[in-house]
Amino acid sequence: MHADLEELVSPTKGLFVTFEGGEGAGKSTQMRLLADSLSGRGYDVLTTREPGGSLGAEAVRHVLLSGAAESFGVRMEAILFAAARSDHVEEVIRPALQQGRIVLCDRFMDSSRVYQGVTGNLEPGFVETLERVAVNGVVPDRTIIFDLPAEAGLERARRRSLNVDPDRFEKEQLETHEKRREAFLDIAEADPERCRVVDATLPPEVIAAEVLRLVEALLPGDGEPQSSRVEAAS
Template sequence: MAGLFITFEGGEGAGKSTQIRRLAAHLESQGIDVLVTREPGGSPGAEAVRHVILSGAAEAFGPAMEAVLFAAARNDHVEQVIRPALAAGKTVLCDRFIDSGRVYQGVTGSLDPFLMEALERVAIDGTMPDLTLILDLPAKKGLARAMKRRGEEAPDRFEKETLGLHEARREAYLAIAATEPERCRVVEADRTEKEVSAEIITIVDTLLETRRRPA
């Protein structure tokens, strides 16, 4: 069976990393070969760009420059990591992908949608997720979780932004899910880790079963 590409999206503190770990453990227990990765990052070249972006070093150059950097990192990630893994039949679980670009740079960065579409097209070159799980959580609760998680560390480039901007991103994610229901599933993240995990596992197991059925 061909590889499966699943992306996790959502605002700050939505619990993506935790749920990816839980899903990976579940799939591996069934003998499925899993690759866990993230954006920005995931490949050596993309990890270097990640540091530039999250440190805020590119912020002064504006959202268009950040979007170009994200696209460059994503292309390297796709070509060096994601596409080879899928070709080898692996299930790839990725923490953020194209929808983060659409939301963080396209919507809240107020960039030209034609620019965003062009950057996305070049960056992924047809490598689209089979399933995108959007973890939905009120922005205020998500930011509180993120603050607790980082402890004494300073907030990164995006965590430090206003509550209103974070809530706008939440609405943008929900709008994407409404526009692409065949790819996106919204998962209510304001529950226990176990409850959220159970729903995600059900969604993914159902997808796997569908893919195993004869055409």
């Protein structure tokens, strides 16, 4: 994503907000609350998730979260995530933004940076190349990172899934989850224009108010969503 390619940017009318954080951080709940709030104001809101969100990506989601691809190594998992993201972007996210909708997505490119890049020990150049191809210029206007101690997040995830086996990532060691927490915070520090960190230990209603405030800053007063930040692929 290079500033000198700014003239190649294809403007859109929508707004793209992503929700990031570790396991059990409350992303899905807060995305739903924000969607309800914005819809109540008359905005056209689409909620989606990763891995998944499109027909092709949902098929890949099962392979990834079931652990079926784990034996092939983290590099193959990263490629599968990128393939799913590419389908999701082109089939769902980009068309919605071009229609002027607000797109709220549970996980996006930052999760790959953290899960496959940092704790998967993949080379930064490899991760960056996969990201560039997968997002194809579609970059979030706002990324909200829900910060929670890893131990608390895993406990929440366990309570949420009492009768369901933990997925490929939930079952990993506490140390790995804490490393991911730090990696998300590093991303936020490196990209303060796009990212905002929210304390996920606060009561849900307090978090929801803060999330709404952070997104409201991107909504103009005339009721039309602000243009999405779509950058040129390179």
